[in-house]
Amino acid sequence: MEISHLTFAVMALVIVITPGPTVLLALSNGSRLGLGRASFGIMGAALSDAVLIAASALGLGVVLATSAFWFTVVKSIGVAYLIWLGVQMLRSSGALEAVPVDTAADRAKGSNRSLPVFRKSLLVAVTNPKGYLFFTAFLPQFVILSEPLFAQYLTLALIFIAVDVAVMAAYASLGATAMQFLSERGVRWIDRTCGGFLVTLGIALAFVRRSEV
Secondary structure, eight states, rough: OOOOHHHHHHHHHHHHHHHOHHHHHHHHHHHHHHHHHHHHHHHHHHHHHHHHHHHTTTTHHHHHHHHHHHHHHHHHHHHHHHHHHHHHHTTTTOOOOOOOOOSSSHHHHHHHHHHHHHHHHHHHHHHOOHHHHHHHEEEGGGGTSOOOHHHHOOOOOHHHHHHHHHHHHHHHHHHHHHTTOOOHHHHHHHHHHHHHHHHHHHHHHHHHOGGGG
């Protein structure tokens, strides 16, 4: 790994380790669903990283930075989704997911229940305009314009995704470990705390202007 890639990985770690919406979901999913089901949320967040980086490389971040209309549209969707998701978590009963019996029917049922976990983590990131603007400003600092761009963006994307997955897996594992010792009341406390943070982040996003990102 080149020194620039190592620097990028360290900076990515600093950025990702600070609790954001996807990290909060990973913690909540781990405590309520266990590490197995939480991994679907981690995969959704990893895909969102790829979408954000690809969109930024293709110029969508520039569009959001220069168009007040599209910035407001994407921001409004993100605000609404974050607040809605936070409210759902605030209303959590703290119910723990039982580990299903390993039959074909139970595996199919588990797969159907895991899709919403995947979808939530994906949507919470791709509906946030700050992600597009962040990658648009952040990635070019590690790109050499005189060299092929696709390979460079692909390398940076893989590094960022690897760091993000590792951090979210750590948070999900923390939640899953807590699951073994907490009652439903404890899990409900984790869910509602994370939900409160998501609502706060949604409200904060509502006041973000393009010039402040």
